[in-house]
Amino acid sequence: MVMLSRKWLKLLLGALGFYAGAASADYSLLNMTQGVTETSRAVYDLHMIIFWVCVVIGIVVFGAMIYSIINHRKSKGFKAAQFHESTTMEIVWTVIPIVILVSMAIPATKVLLAMEDTSDADMTIKVTGIQWKWKYDYIDGEAEGVSFVSSLHPDHNEARLLGVDADLERFEDTYLLEVDNPLVVPTGQKIRFLLTAADVIHAWWVPELGWKKDAIPGFINEGWTYIEEPGVYRGQCAELCGKDHGFMPIVVVAKSPSDYKAWVAEQKGAAALADASAGREWTKDELMVKGEAVYKTNCAACHLPNGAGVPPAFPALAGSPIAIGDAAAHIDMVMNGKSGTAMAAYKGILNDVDMAAVITYERNAWGNSASVVQPAEIKAKR
Amino acid sequence: MSTATATHDGDHHDHGPAKGLMRWITTTNHKDIGTLYLLFALIMFFIGGAMALVIRAELFQPGMQVVDPQFFNSMTTVHALLMIFGAVMPAFTGLANWLIPMQIGAPDMALPRMNNFSFWILPFAFTLLLSTFFMSGGGPAGGWTLYPPLSLQMGDGFPFMIFAIHLAGISSIMGSINVIVTILNMRAPGMTLMKMPLFVWTWLITAYLLIATMPVLAGAVTMLLTDKFAGTSFFSAAGGGDPVMYQHIFWFFGHPEVYILILPAFGIISAIVPTFARKPLFGYSSMVYATASIAFLSFIVWAHHMFTVGMPVVGELFFMYATMMIAVPTGVKIFNWVSTMWKGSMTFETPMLFAIGFIMMFTIGGFSGLMLAIAPADFQYHDTYFVVAHFHYVLVTGAVYSIMAAAYFWLPKWTGNMYDEKLGRIHFWISTISVNVLFFPQHFLGLAGMPRRIPDYAVQFADWNMISSIGGFVFGLSQLMFVWIIFKTIRGGEKATDEVWEGAKGLEWTLSSPPPYHSFNVAPEVK
Numbered sequence: 001m002v003m004l005s006r007k008w009l010k011l012l013l014g015a016l017g018f019y020a021g022a023a024s025a026d027y028s029l030l031n032m033t034q035g036v037t038e039t040s041r042a043v044y045d046l047h048m049i050i051f052w053v054c055v056v057i058g059i060v061v062f063g064a065m066i067y068s069i070i071n072h073r074k075s076k077g078f079k080a081a082q083f084h085e086s087t088t089m090e091i092v093w094t095v096i097p098i099v100i101l102v103s104m105a106i107p108a109t110k111v112l113l114a115m116e117d118t119s120d121a122d123m124t125i126k127v128t129g130i131q132w133k134w135k136y137d138y139i140d141g142e143a144e145g146v147s148f149v150s151s152l153h154p155d156h157n158e159a160r161l162l163g164v165d166a167d168l169e170r171f172e173d174t175y176l177l178e179v180d181n182p183l184v185v186p187t188g189q190k191i192r193f194l195l196t197a198a199d200v201i202h203a204w205w206v207p208e209l210g211w212k213k214d215a216i217p218g219f220i221n222e223g224w225t226y227i228e229e230p231g232v233y234r235g236q237c238a239e240l241c242g243k244d245h246g247f248m249p250i251v252v253v254a255k256s257p258s259d260y261k262a263w264v265a266e267q268k269g270a271a272a273l274a275d276a277s278a279g280r281e282w283t284k285d286e287l288m289v290k291g292e293a294v295y296k297t298n299c300a301a302c303h304l305p306n307g308a309g310v311p312p313a314f315p316a317l318a319g320s321p322i323a324i325g326d327a328a329a330h331i332d333m334v335m336n337g338k339s340g341t342a343m344a345a346y347k348g349i350l351n352d353v354d355m356a357a358v359i360t361y362e363r364n365a366w367g368n369s370a371s372v373v374q375p376a377e378i379k380a381k382r
Numbered sequence: 383m384s385t386a387t388a389t390h391d392g393d394h395h396d397h398g399p400a401k402g403l404m405r406w407i408t409t410t411n412h413k414d415i416g417t418l419y420l421l422f423a424l425i426m427f428f429i430g431g432a433m434a435l436v437i438r439a440e441l442f443q444p445g446m447q448v449v450d451p452q453f454f455n456s457m458t459t460v461h462a463l464l465m466i467f468g469a470v471m472p473a474f475t476g477l478a479n480w481l482i483p484m485q486i487g488a489p490d491m492a493l494p495r496m497n498n499f500s501f502w503i504l505p506f507a508f509t510l511l512l513s514t515f516f517m518s519g520g521g522p523a524g525g526w527t528l529y530p531p532l533s534l535q536m537g538d539g540f541p542f543m544i545f546a547i548h549l550a551g552i553s554s555i556m557g558s559i560n561v562i563v564t565i566l567n568m569r570a571p572g573m574t575l576m577k578m579p580l581f582v583w584t585w586l587i588t589a590y591l592l593i594a595t596m597p598v599l600a601g602a603v604t605m606l607l608t609d610k611f612a613g614t615s616f617f618s619a620a621g622g623g624d625p626v627m628y629q630h631i632f633w634f635f636g637h638p639e640v641y642i643l644i645l646p647a648f649g650i651i652s653a654i655v656p657t658f659a660r661k662p663l664f665g666y667s668s669m670v671y672a673t674a675s676i677a678f679l680s681f682i683v684w685a686h687h688m689f690t691v692g693m694p695v696v697g698e699l700f701f702m703y704a705t706m707m708i709a710v711p712t713g714v715k716i717f718n719w720v721s722t723m724w725k726g727s728m729t730f731e732t733p734m735l736f737a738i739g740f741i742m743m744f745t746i747g748g749f750s751g752l753m754l755a756i757a758p759a760d761f762q763y764h765d766t767y768f769v770v771a772h773f774h775y776v777l778v779t780g781a782v783y784s785i786m787a788a789a790y791f792w793l794p795k796w797t798g799n800m801y802d803e804k805l806g807r808i809h810f811w812i813s814t815i816s817v818n819v820l821f822f823p824q825h826f827l828g829l830a831g832m833p834r835r836i837p838d839y840a841v842q843f844a845d846w847n848m849i850s851s852i853g854g855f856v857f858g859l860s861q862l863m864f865v866w867i868i869f870k871t872i873r874g875g876e877k878a879t880d881e882v883w884e885g886a887k888g889l890e891w892t893l894s895s896p897p898p899y900h901s902f903n904v905a906p907e908v909k
């Protein structure tokens with residue numbers, strides 16, 4: 001009750017304009033970004049040309065209308081002319097727009113052809129949309145083999161779950177546009193993206209790169225970019241993809257070639273460490289600690305942090321027959337998912353250690369008590 | 383100009399309607415059915431509008447305050463389904479029922495029993511759709527386009543939603559058959575096709591579009607149903623299908639559908655502007671040809687809704703060029719209306735205000751449509767608030783404005799009473815100011831990078847969202863005025879003459895106000 005009334009009070013104050021004034025809110029956000037690539041600038045130019053074309057036509061048409069509304073009124077004693085039907089006029093106002101459209105189509109075609117030309121890329125990154133996170137695999141180039149999942153930053157996730165009590169000011173203009181693991185790319189290289197999805201259709205969009213493209217399960221789409229300046233560029237999923245569609249941001253960090261090299265080395269070191277650890281026997285405690293972290297970023301959106309789920313859409317895992325039953329069935333469910341439901345196949349998303357840890361965690365958290373699953377068991381099932 | 387009484391002097395006895403509730407349930411009268419359709423549309427407009435207000439309340443400020451994300455998604459989804467299939471389409475069908483027989487000099491629609499049936503399906507269809515909110519898993523939340531695989535994740539309500547869509551589709555097809563048969567067979571002697579009022583013309587073409595596309599939608603949603611329950615994989619890559627194929631099929635229906643929602647509006651505006659300009663429509667035949675070309679083009683532009691799905695570049699070019707072409711016949715219409723106003727002797731009663739509002743704001747929606755047609759730019763615009771602004775300019779200040787214009791224009795004819803002109807004008811001005819406060823800032827939001835269909839957003843989008851929400855609430859509440867004005871007019875008011883408007887031309891104005899229960903028992907002669 002207290003919660004509820006405070007909620008409405010805040011909304012009311014907001015309505016009166018007392019509470020709203022977010023420091024970084026901005027009336028000056030009016031137009032498309034010019035972005036940071038040649039492509040995005042070309043798109044911006046097209047946008048501005050067609051915009052001004054519309055403005056000019058608008059001035060002519062609305063001008064004529066307004067002039068007529070002001071002058072040709074009965075109250076001013078204006079007598080109606082009775083002219084109608086003029087083939088000449090009809091031809092004129094058919095031909096002029098056609099000419100304008102053709103002159104628009106030419107530059108648009110040029111830009112489109114360039115945008116769709118993904119040949120001669122320096123490196124390739126595979127982007128997989130998953131409800132509600134992104135997975136990035138570096139297919140070739142220096143970082144070949146690097147792979148990670150990128151989801152909404154935990155602080156932001158917490159804030160959005162808090163409702164009216166959230167303090168959003170502290171995020172400045174990155175609220176909901178921050179991730180745990182950003183996509184890191186080098187400047188000065190043509191990067192090809194291969195886009196796909198694991199469950200439903202998503203769309204990968206960073207406005208400053210100038211395009212978005214759908215990530216479709218079972219199909220691979222292509223896109224490319226060439227970033228000139230180091231920087232942090234933010235975007236989000238643009239295709240409705242279920243409950244947390246609005247909480248699926250994208251952060252691209254463009255680094256200079258030398259910084260990028262350092263980042264790659266760091267990633268490879270971490271991966272080697274993880275590889276080595278996948279072979280050894282893990283203790284239950286280690287698995288539980290790791291498992292909780294993996295669970296929070298990958299599974300809690302549907303099954304909830306306390307394992308209670310949101311039945312019937314998302315089953316509870318606390319006390320679930322699968323989570324406390326035979327380990328093989330549990331492993332199968334998480335690795336292969338269940339087609340036709342929101343439960344995705346995680347075998348391409350989680351590595352052996354993470355997979356073993358999250359399954360062990362589910363089997364032993366929230367009052368569940370069942371066997372421990374070792375990374376080696378997962379490896380054997382791949 | 384013969385008066386209505388003259389037509390009824392013959393040996394044909396004019397019986398009035400049956401009494402009580404049964405009148406409405408069993409009626410086969412085009413006016414009663416028209417009224418039922420319009421009333422139903424109004425109710426759906428308010429339910430759908432309430433959902434829009436839930437959306438705008440959640441988006442009033444950044445952060446999650448009012449609803450949870452899943453419910454938010456079902457609001458956007460069902461708002462669209464109700465407004466398109468429950469409000470705008472039935473409203474146009476209601477207008478068709480009321481007006482087509484009166485405008486072509488017929489006593490009633492050609493297939494009166496089917497007419498009754500096609501209306502009475504609708505309340506069941508939409509009750510079914512809304513009942514899914516109370517089923518496990520909640521209402522549809524995958525967007526009104528029902529793209530798989532997401533739409534297949536819906537809970538128990540899924541088959542009910544599909545069935546509701548089938549019912550609404552059957553209703554539309556029956557309504558369309560009736561319109562076509564009536565227009566082609568029941569015109570008064572002398573009324574050749576090229577003498578028909580434009581509302582009749584645009585509805586004839588709309589009816590063909592409906593018959594051509596509704597079965598396509600029915601097929602698409604049936605495939606969804608079998609994918610979910612019968613183990614087929616039409617739209618699942620894992621079984622050899624393709625989720626993008628659904629989008630192609632859907633938009634092959636969906637693009638003509640958007641013209642279904644606007645062509646009758648063109649007919650309405652083409653009746654109102656000449657009346658209040660006291661001057662004939664500038665180019666009648668070019669309006670007919672423009673309507674037909676728009677209808678034809680509407681079948682070959684569907685994939686402009688799908689520029690980002692990864693089509694071959696040749697496909698993208700084709701759909702970009704074809705879409706840009708639509709600007710030509712649409713432009714012809716606008717230029718014709720403006721030329722009709724030019725050197726007229728204009729007055730600005732409420733229907734004319736709404737018609738002028740329509741022309742201006744529909745044109746703004748047309749401009750953003752032209753921008754969206756440019757495929758490379760669409761890669762930025764697609765799925766953002768820019769698109770939301772675009773289709774609300776064409777659907778709210780387009781289709782809905784035309785329906786309101788029509789209501790004010792013909793209400794005195796239907797009821798025999800004049801509406802309250804002062805209230806009508808106030809309704810127009812409040813609506814027009816608030817609707818622009820509501821939708822214009824959404825252009826900015828979209829260009830600045832705010833995706834559509836999100837319940838929460840980065841704080842830099844806060845200001846324009848708040849403005850938009852305020853506009854939304856004012857616009858929504860001001861529609862209560864519309865209901866009040868209609869109610870008042872039905873109850874009484876200054877008596878309308880048969881002609882109602884000084885410049886009114888057409889057969890419906892030769893009938894009495896209100897018109898007899900059967901419109902023309904003796905066919906009038908059209909010269």
Ligand SMILES: [Cu+2]
Pocket residue numbers: 129132201202203237238239240241245248
């Ligand atoms: Cu997504």
